[in-house]
Amino acid sequence: MADGEVPTSTRVTGGGTRTRAVHRLGPQRNPEIDRTILETTRTLLVERGYEGTSIDAIATEAGVGRPTIYRRWRTKAHIVHDAIYPSIEPADTGPADLPTRIGLLVSGAFALFGQPAARSGVPGLMAATRSDQELRQRLVTEQLDPVRAALRHMLDEGIATGKVRADVDVDTLLDAIAGAAIFALGVRDEADAEERAAALTALLLRGITAR
Amino acid sequence: MADGEVPTSTRVTGGGTRTRAVHRLGPQRNPEIDRTILETTRTLLVERGYEGTSIDAIATEAGVGRPTIYRRWRTKAHIVHDAIYPSIEPADTGPADLPTRIGLLVSGAFALFGQPAARSGVPGLMAATRSDQELRQRLVTEQLDPVRAALRHMLDEGIATGKVRADVDVDTLLDAIAGAAIFALGVRDEADAEERAAALTALLLRGITAR
Amino acid sequence: MADGEVPTSTRVTGGGTRTRAVHRLGPQRNPEIDRTILETTRTLLVERGYEGTSIDAIATEAGVGRPTIYRRWRTKAHIVHDAIYPSIEPADTGPADLPTRIGLLVSGAFALFGQPAARSGVPGLMAATRSDQELRQRLVTEQLDPVRAALRHMLDEGIATGKVRADVDVDTLLDAIAGAAIFALGVRDEADAEERAAALTALLLRGITAR
Amino acid sequence: MADGEVPTSTRVTGGGTRTRAVHRLGPQRNPEIDRTILETTRTLLVERGYEGTSIDAIATEAGVGRPTIYRRWRTKAHIVHDAIYPSIEPADTGPADLPTRIGLLVSGAFALFGQPAARSGVPGLMAATRSDQELRQRLVTEQLDPVRAALRHMLDEGIATGKVRADVDVDTLLDAIAGAAIFALGVRDEADAEERAAALTALLLRGITAR
DNA sequence: CGATAATCGAGACGGTACGTCTAGTCTTAGT
DNA sequence: ACTAAGACTAGACGTACCGTCTCGATTATCG
Numbered sequence: 001m002a003d004g005e006v007p008t009s010t011r012v013t014g015g016g017t018r019t020r021a022v023h024r025l026g027p028q029r030n031p032e033i034d035r036t037i038l039e040t041t042r043t044l045l046v047e048r049g050y051e052g053t054s055i056d057a058i059a060t061e062a063g064v065g066r067p068t069i070y071r072r073w074r075t076k077a078h079i080v081h082d083a084i085y086p087s088i089e090p091a092d093t094g095p096a097d098l099p100t101r102i103g104l105l106v107s108g109a110f111a112l113f114g115q116p117a118a119r120s121g122v123p124g125l126m127a128a129t130r131s132d133q134e135l136r137q138r139l140v141t142e143q144l145d146p147v148r149a150a151l152r153h154m155l156d157e158g159i160a161t162g163k164v165r166a167d168v169d170v171d172t173l174l175d176a177i178a179g180a181a182i183f184a185l186g187v188r189d190e191a192d193a194e195e196r197a198a199a200l201t202a203l204l205l206r207g208i209t210a211r
Numbered sequence: 212m213a214d215g216e217v218p219t220s221t222r223v224t225g226g227g228t229r230t231r232a233v234h235r236l237g238p239q240r241n242p243e244i245d246r247t248i249l250e251t252t253r254t255l256l257v258e259r260g261y262e263g264t265s266i267d268a269i270a271t272e273a274g275v276g277r278p279t280i281y282r283r284w285r286t287k288a289h290i291v292h293d294a295i296y297p298s299i300e301p302a303d304t305g306p307a308d309l310p311t312r313i314g315l316l317v318s319g320a321f322a323l324f325g326q327p328a329a330r331s332g333v334p335g336l337m338a339a340t341r342s343d344q345e346l347r348q349r350l351v352t353e354q355l356d357p358v359r360a361a362l363r364h365m366l367d368e369g370i371a372t373g374k375v376r377a378d379v380d381v382d383t384l385l386d387a388i389a390g391a392a393i394f395a396l397g398v399r400d401e402a403d404a405e406e407r408a409a410a411l412t413a414l415l416l417r418g419i420t421a422r
Numbered sequence: 423m424a425d426g427e428v429p430t431s432t433r434v435t436g437g438g439t440r441t442r443a444v445h446r447l448g449p450q451r452n453p454e455i456d457r458t459i460l461e462t463t464r465t466l467l468v469e470r471g472y473e474g475t476s477i478d479a480i481a482t483e484a485g486v487g488r489p490t491i492y493r494r495w496r497t498k499a500h501i502v503h504d505a506i507y508p509s510i511e512p513a514d515t516g517p518a519d520l521p522t523r524i525g526l527l528v529s530g531a532f533a534l535f536g537q538p539a540a541r542s543g544v545p546g547l548m549a550a551t552r553s554d555q556e557l558r559q560r561l562v563t564e565q566l567d568p569v570r571a572a573l574r575h576m577l578d579e580g581i582a583t584g585k586v587r588a589d590v591d592v593d594t595l596l597d598a599i600a601g602a603a604i605f606a607l608g609v610r611d612e613a614d615a616e617e618r619a620a621a622l623t624a625l626l627l628r629g630i631t632a633r
Numbered sequence: 634m635a636d637g638e639v640p641t642s643t644r645v646t647g648g649g650t651r652t653r654a655v656h657r658l659g660p661q662r663n664p665e666i667d668r669t670i671l672e673t674t675r676t677l678l679v680e681r682g683y684e685g686t687s688i689d690a691i692a693t694e695a696g697v698g699r700p701t702i703y704r705r706w707r708t709k710a711h712i713v714h715d716a717i718y719p720s721i722e723p724a725d726t727g728p729a730d731l732p733t734r735i736g737l738l739v740s741g742a743f744a745l746f747g748q749p750a751a752r753s754g755v756p757g758l759m760a761a762t763r764s765d766q767e768l769r770q771r772l773v774t775e776q777l778d779p780v781r782a783a784l785r786h787m788l789d790e791g792i793a794t795g796k797v798r799a800d801v802d803v804d805t806l807l808d809a810i811a812g813a814a815i816f817a818l819g820v821r822d823e824a825d826a827e828e829r830a831a832a833l834t835a836l837l838l839r840g841i842t843a844r
Numbered sequence: 845c846g847a848t849a850a851t852c853g854a855g856a857c858g859g860t861a862c863g864t865c866t867a868g869t870c871t872t873a874g875t
Numbered sequence: 876a877c878t879a880a881g882a883c884t885a886g887a888c889g890t891a892c893c894g895t896c897t898c899g900a901t902t903a904t905c906g
Binding site for chain 3: 682683684685752753756757759760761762763764777800801802804805806808809811812813814815816817819820821822823829832833835836837838839840841
């Protein structure tokens with residue numbers, strides 16, 4: 001959710017084992033509408049592209065008033081962000097070896113940016129991010145930082161066990177993964193995301209491996 | 212010139228070996244105006260970002276009428292394209308070794324996307340490219356293909372001399388270079404382009420080198 | 423009360439001659455809230471004019487929910503009507519001579535339309551009256567008809583005693599009084615209502631007097 | 634015209650007897666569009682009333698873009714003003730006696746406010762006039778003042794020849810004429826404007842006549 | 845006394861209109 | 876034919892109200 005300043009309902013742990021929803025006064029925002037709007041946005045991104053996805057069009061197509069959208073998101077870019085990026089963190093890869101873990105991370109990136117809606121939306125989002133500081137902040141803290149931390153962790157473990165060169169730069173690796181995925185899928189419009197992910201994984205693994 | 216559909220003067224091959232410029236009636240398009248418009252566009256991209264760089268604003272700022280701009284470019288994206296991308300091809304690196312040549316190519320990419328105007332303009336351009344086939348064509352043939360060919364050539368030479376792995380994919384390499392540069396400079400807004408270029412060069416060289 | 427469609431209590435004629443108040447369950451509408459809303463409306467009419475007096479603004483300013491207002495009045499125009507027009511009929515002037523009685527009537531009109539809230543509200547109300555038949559009905563039966571009847575009565579008496587010309591048209595007189603008051607106070611925004619009332623009274627008395 | 638700040642063409646008296654139109658650069662506003670918009674406004678006022686006559690509706694119905702309307706008029710009230718009030722001054726009544734001249738003036742007022750569009754538009758315009766100082770100014774100087782001056786002139790002549798009482802107040806007379814016309818036609822929605830005009834003329838003439 | 849039902853403040857909702865801004869086309873008048 | 880200026884249609888933007896609705900809390904009446 002873009003703003004989330006005033007959560008509609010908050011879970012409060014009662015005296016015993018019960019959990020109770022504490023409501024504010026007045027009606028709650030209907031979370032079903034949030035889902036409808038985001039779903040409609042994804043559809044329109046695919047059908048009409050980023051520019052063609054006007055807030056008017058989303059509202060009409062979702063059967064919703066324009067103010068209902070503005071109540072939830074400040075700008076189109078925030079809607080597209082929520083429509084494309086998952087709010088859940090990447091599943092833990094568990095106890096796997098480095099190549100597998102890097103491979104999963106790269107595949108994850110290519111899967112994310114390979115969604116039809118993301119191919120259309122991400123470039124537009126990147127442009128919007130440059131002039132909207134709040135959006136940039138969300139992108140960095142919600143998307144970039146978690147991945148960066150996961151990558152940092154993998155590299156540190158690899159360096160400790162001597163499998164990874166000590167001079168590997170995490171940001172360069174991140175740029176290569178995210179950038180390549182966006183460029184291949186969003187700009188060059190490559191069809192097969194998994195194939196590209198595998199090729200990049202191989203290239204980067206050789207690039208970071210010691211010896 | 213972006214479109215050139217209506218060239219001001221046309222080269223006509225005369226009867227023999229002579230080539231002669233045939234002028235239309237009336238005054239010719241003033242090429243000084245082209246330069247002023249592109250320069251103004253670069254300035255506005257830096258000052259107001261891609262969205263804020265309206266054609267109205269360019270016209271006003273350049274002291275030029277709007278039709279004067281539309282006579283030269285079809286859309287804002289075409290102007291931004293011409294304002295950012297050099298029309299000249301990259302100078303041949305001559306007889307240098309593979310690391311040097313790859314390094315120069317990566318540095319070139321980071322220098323290009325590190326221009327202040329490019330940082331703002333490229334993401335917007337990427338978005339526009341998705342819905343404008345003509346623009347995509349120009350981007351591919353004028354920018355991407357030459358670089359791809361140069362890279363292909365380097366790799367082939369390296370493979371022939373056994374310095375480069377035979378299974379290296381040129382598109383993956385291109386995605387990693389262009390994508391990483393755009394992501395680092397346009398999205399993450401990294402300040403030092405050269406430093407990032409050096410780190411990526413090292414990573415990729417290790418990734419493609421045989422043994 | 424404006425509409426009274428859903429009266430809080432309803433008089434029901436019992437079996438015999440008794441009349442009994444049948445109360446609904448639950449709390450009764452708080453008449454204090456009615457007064458607060460009308461008072462707030464008058465204040466807002468003066469401070470922000472008719473257009474600026476939104477129902478939202480009234481609700482906020484009166485510290486009341488919007489449905490609380492809609493439960494009582496159908497539209498803004500009905501609220502303004504009740505805020506401006508007194509629900510009590512004009513006190514009978516008793517046994518006075520014609521000039522005095524006409525003078526009192528004119529003064530009454532100028533006093534009514536000279537209220538700060540009425541100056542702002544009446545023109546807006548006139549506009550609303552054109553498209554709201556129910557409002558028009560209330561205006562005619564509650565405001566216009568009583569005055570018209572009183573005027574009719576005065577003229578008839580005057581005609582009977584030979585003091586008033588027999589051909590005086592009551593509607594023309596009514597138009598001249600109400601119209602002039604609204605025009606002078608609501609449109610021209612004349613400050614001194616009493617002075618204008620006196621001048622108009624003199625003019626009209628000469629107009630209707632026989633000989 | 635509402636704004637007229639930048640007249641499209643200005644008549645300039647040349648050296649001799651010649652008159653020359655000095656044009657600005659660029660195209661002129663199309664006066665045909667002005668007429669279409671005002672005509673459409675009148676139609677909508679009759680069909681949908683003042684509130685229903687949205688600028689959107691005018692634009693759509695007139696086949697014109699919304700900015701084209703805003704380029705000419707600041708608010709809906711200004712459009713309605715121009716749609717209702719004639720820009721020409723009342724025709725000179727020539728050498729007629731006082732009753733005839735007053736009669737013509739009153740008839741003129743009733744004819745003006747009796748137009749179908751004016752019946753709907755004038756009350757709304759009165760409301761808007763209270764919060765728009767520019768509009769009020771136009772109303773006063775363009776409509777009220779000329780009539781007031783004409784009336785003043787008639788009364789002065791009448792007073793000089795002993796036909797009119799010296800104490801007749803021109804504003805009171807004006808209020809009675811304009812107010813009665815608006816009230817009879819715009820509020821009470823009287824059908825026969827001429828009949829009401831004749832009755833009011835008779836009443837007022839008796840009111841102002843000496844003896 | 846407990847169930848019932850209407851009140852109240854708060855605010856979400858689908859709509860509609862507002863007034864502004866931009867895009868891209870077309871027209872005018874001057875060079 | 877070009878230029879600057881700007882009018883024009885089209886349509887998106889983000890805001891403000893409207894009138895209806897639902898929510899949860901409160902409170903007076905009635906069984």
